[in-house]
């Protein structure tokens with residue numbers, strides 16, 4: 551029997567780990583393609599084939615699935631990449647290709663966490679009006695505009711590629727960093743920059759959890775942007791379960 555074509559929509563550490571595990575377990579039965587939006591320089595390519603760039607909406611993805619004769623679709627994008635996830639669901643509906651959503655588990659809230667949970671980046675900027683003056687923004691580089699109105703604040707902005715994302719903020723320091731981050735690193739950063747409040751997306755995942763622990767230790771408030779709702783359909787929260795879903799369909 552010929553290999554089954556599996557398309558993994560990636561851009562996360564979990565997608566790369568899943569690609570590696572699938573090829574390790576069933577490499578002789580899978581022709582695997584990992585897809586990336588192409589927003590990040592210096593991509594660390596996972597094993598298997600890769601493709602880079604948008605598909606052109608749900609219709610474009612459906613056309614790709616048909617043209618490439620994709621058998622299985624695994625959406626392992628970031629929990630905040632909701633446009634891509636919606637496109638994946640619509641494209642799967644259009645083509646009849648089975649789709650799995652890998653839904654990275656959210657971080658559990660510790661009793662000592664001082665989270666202010668909000669819906670959306672605009673609400674996060676609004677919440678900051680009542681909080682500290684030295685703000686660490688860890689929401690990526692593309693969603694900083696709502697914070698520009700807070701002209702009396704100083705911001706620390708950590709992005710993967712500083713050259714790509716000059717921030718629209720009057721008073722800020724930009725640092726580059728790519729996870730995973732250690733607790734020691736995040737503690738030192740909070741101390742060195744005298745951070746008073748942290749803004750984070752409720753991304754989940756181990757690679758960026760240390761900042762949440764460091765903020766808890768330092769008794770700092772964290773403005774936590776809630777996740778968008780997941781797309782309906784088959785969903786797993788672990789790489790083992792994602793591997794089982796794929797291998798059951800080979």
Ligand SMILES: NC(=O)c1ccc[n+]([C@@H]2O[C@H](COP(=O)([O-])OP(=O)(O)OC[C@H]3O[C@@H](n4cnc5c(N)ncnc54)[C@H](OP(=O)(O)O)[C@@H]3O)[C@@H](O)[C@H]2O)c1
Pocket residue numbers: 559560561562585586587589602603604605606607608610611626627628630631632633634635637689690751
């Ligand atoms: N949002 C975050 O906080 C975050 C954090 C870490 C990593 N990421 C990763 O960065 C990428 C972009 O995130 P986003 O929030 O901008 O996504 P998004 O708003 O959901 O997607 C915007 C557009 O980017 C293209 N795209 C996204 N992921 C793609 C993929 N894996 N392969 C091919 N095209 C893709 C699609 O273009 P077309 O409509 O033209 O197909 C999509 O409509 C995602 O792959 C995500 O996993 C996002």
